[in-house]
Amino acid sequence: MPAPELTSDCSRCFGLCCVLMPFAAVSGFGVDKPSGTPCLNLAVDDSCSIHATLREDGWPGCTAFECLGAGQQVSQVTYGGVSWREQDNLGEMAATLSVMRQLHEVLVHLDEVARRSPDPEAARVATEVAELTGATPVELLTHDLDQLHAQVGALLGAASARLRADVDGAQDRSRADLAGHDLRGDRRGWSFRGALLIAADLRDADLRLADLLGADLRDADLRGADLSTALFLTQPQLNAARGDAATRLPDHLVRPRHWRG
Structure with missing residues (x-):
């Protein structure tokens, strides 16, 4: 098949x-x-x-x-x-x-x-x-x-x-309730597996190699964020978030149409 x-x-x-x-x-x-x-x-x-x-x-x-x-x-x-x-x-x-x-x-x-x-x-x-x-x-x-x-x-x-083995200083925030939190800054290699990131402020955040498996990104502000090498990020997660033309995405994902508004 x-x-x-x-x-x-x-x-x-x-x-x-x-x-x-x-x-x-x-x-x-x-x-x-x-x-x-x-x-x-x-x-x-x-x-x-x-x-x-x-x-x-x-x-x-x-x-x-x-x-x-x-x-x-x-x-x-x-x-x-x-x-x-x-x-x-x-x-x-x-x-x-x-x-x-x-x-x-x-x-x-x-x-x-x-x-x-x-x-x-x-x-x-x-x-x-x-x-x-x-x-x-x-x-x-x-x-x-x-x-x-x-x-x-x-x-x-x-x-x-x-x-993520070679990323220094990465924190494990798996399943953490981070709804509405200010998470701008260097988040390279952080684990956000299963975390609540609803309406979190991630503007211009460096999320390269961040593990986003199952993270709830509804209304998360990803404007200007670097997600180019983020792990286990899916199209539905992006579709539910907010971003802009400056948000860097993995090559296999598509910039949501509503981000262009």
């Missing part, structure tokens, strides 16, 4: 995130919507009728979301191109999409390990996860994700330690 794509392609998805995911107005989605109910902005061709003006129309949560390719994988591979409109199993599809997105996120991080600090065990696990993305819904929903996350977490931690 071909390796799964790790960036979203909405043209090959059935608008799954707009149907299967619940969301709330207070989280930036315009209205409250339960799982299994199509978004009021979903067109009959499964496109978004307000895609070009989501933030202006009060839907910034949609601009931050990125399925990492899970949507088209579930649409075209797991369910063989059969739309949710033709099935009566939305609960199963919603759970399957959630599992698939976690698997794709794992692959994104393991791909970074392969590029920056290759490890045979990480490569082996990546191969197994890639194969799992082609499994049936039952196989996906019964897989032990807790065990997988623990296994991958250890591999990512080891890669992070190797890559």
